[in-house]
Amino acid sequence: MEITPGPQPGSSRLSGSAPATPTVDDDAIVKGDAKIEDMLPKDWETLSIAERIRRATDMYGQGDREGKVKAKHAAFFGSIASVLFRNAVPGSKSGKPLESPHDFGIMVREWKKCIDDGNKEVVKAATSGTGHEDDGAGGNFGGAVVAIYRLASELGAGGLEEVGRATRSLPSAMLFLEEMRRSMGNQKDDSDEEEAEVEEGDGKGLRSSRSSSAEVAHVSQSTGKAKRIVAQSSRATHNGARLVKLPFGSVEQEELPDDIDNYVTPMKIGPVDKAPLQIKNGKVVQPAVIATYVPPCPLDDSESDPDGHTIWMTTPVTKAKYFSNKGWPKPLPKIPNKIVVRPTDDGTGMGVFATRDIKRFEPVLVERPYMIYSRKAVINTFSQKALEELSDNQIAQLLAKESEPLYRYMVDQQMTSEAKRGFMSLANSHTDDGSGLIFGIVRTNGFGIDFGGVLPGADEDFGLGYGAVGKTASRFNHSCIPDVSHAFDVSTFTMRFYAVRDIKKGSQIYVTYTSLNATKAERQKALAPYGFECICRACVKATPQSDKLRQVSHTLTQKWRSQAINVWSKDPNLTEKVLIPILETKRRMEEEGLDTEEAGYLTFPEILFRVYQKVGNRAKMEEAKSELLRVGKALAKVQEWTTGVKLKF
Ligand SMILES: C[S@@+](CC[C@H](N)C(=O)[O-])C[C@H]1O[C@@H](n2cnc3c(N)ncnc32)[C@H](O)[C@@H]1O
Known part of the structure; x- marks a missing residue:
């Protein structure tokens, strides 16, 4: 090519x-x-x-x-x-x-x-x-x-x-x-500019030049002024990372060159705390990768933390930076137990179920993962020759081959016996494609963690290549109409899940393993390596129109929001007719299960508020305003919950 x-x-x-x-x-x-x-x-x-x-x-x-x-x-x-x-x-x-x-x-x-x-x-x-x-x-x-x-x-x-x-x-x-x-x-880091006040009804819209999908205008009842709350939740933020279920592809067998060992510099993964910082000319140089306990723990299980330990594949430099924060990681926040892991009755193995009614935006799970691994660490060991000469399949096979012993080291040598039992009991949909047992489990259960900008310093090593496997998190089954969204909180080193819709007691709780704005064909392709065909409502009822809606919903709602702020709020001839396509899209998004922040749905109250305010429909304006308030406050809470205190470096 x-x-x-x-x-x-x-x-x-x-x-x-x-x-x-x-x-x-x-x-x-x-x-x-x-x-x-x-x-x-x-x-x-x-x-x-x-x-x-x-x-x-x-x-x-x-x-x-x-x-x-x-x-x-x-x-x-x-x-x-x-x-x-x-x-x-x-x-x-x-x-x-x-x-x-x-x-x-x-x-x-x-x-x-x-x-x-x-x-x-x-x-x-x-x-x-x-x-x-x-x-x-x-x-x-x-x-x-x-x-x-x-x-x-x-x-x-x-x-x-x-x-x-x-x-x-x-x-x-x-x-x-x-x-x-x-x-x-x-x-200036705009995460510091969390609020910008504007006069309500002054026709100027919000003053700040920034706009983000996750922002909502919050209208203060007491002052009668509109305030912007930057309530960034599941989307990428400066101090919170979105977790993405990893869509692993399948590996087709293709012969590797006889001298494949010449294509890699085997990675040495050191035992906990045994890889000292290497200093050259007064500077710390990037040394070998280590697998370390977060929080630290002796290998004999004698002092295990009730909140659990993560075995973290990282570099000593990154480790040193994190542990230099006194009291890090913080203990887990306690949330009432509202879920249980049990076998499903539809042949999908284990699943996570609600043990009571759960309201939208409520925390559902906080968990320190069993393992945080880095595929990038492994890829970094591939020579230029490997990257240039090997096919994608061969690279994938090489990755599987090189990863297995490293991940096995983490599981066999470092996990507490209880964590190891739990890890080994997780599902494995990669039994026939050349993946080793541990790598297969990781591929089936790993959530990609976007540490970029979240774990300062980790960018310098594998910020873009980390993934996590968790005890309960990895038991969520998939739906294209997910019930929970998730983030990674650095201060406690935890995966956090919160409800994106009301969940009924007894029902199964799903996450999505794919992108919500993908078409049915794209979603099915991404799910194939997990060994199942999705039969959720959205897949069964998919049409070219629903595919299109998924592709454009986020962009469209943001565009409308920006028009409401910049154009409609200044138009003296504005009528409610402008809302016809908007309300129709809102209805269709609800039908499609796209009534979530990630799909742009939470922008509607603001759009409606601004239009009704401009055309003088007071009753509807008040209705939109209270929804805006409710959503704004809830999102702010979610943000608080999903993103902990920033660390110092
Ligand atoms: C991360 S695990 C989820 C928990 C798993 N069910 C278990 O027993 O541990 C992923 C595996 O669960 C199964 N799975 C997840 N969502 C599914 C769905 N919507 N339909 C069928 N199987 C599903 C597949 O076997 C997939 O490889």
């Missing part, structure tokens, strides 16, 4: 070359009336990715723009980048599975170049532009960046079949992110 060449010298936005895209009215852009489609050249679909990037880059560079216009252009540029990015995701509408890793690599390189070319300004303008989507599904440059990060993370921590490709893309993605971080170094 051919790699599409990058832009030629002189084609960047600084070159002064004529923009190859239609010119769009600046006023329309600032008002938010211009559509991305209007800005795309007619032959967009036929252009190579590199050419699209070149055109988008040129487009951003049109004229000498300042302030708002520049920011808006940056946002548009980012949106286009996001579109490009989406198109490069394997399995997405126009994603081309084989080309995508290369396209992805090219995009990353080009974006990096754009930053190299100048442009703190670009970064600044983009990130303070109109939106700060956290999944890149239609947001700005910042969104696109996070999206790269996320893809890198998902690929890095994702299926075996993706590992080969991911390893080729990750270094450039990481490089890019590093640049981003550096360029943004002087910018």
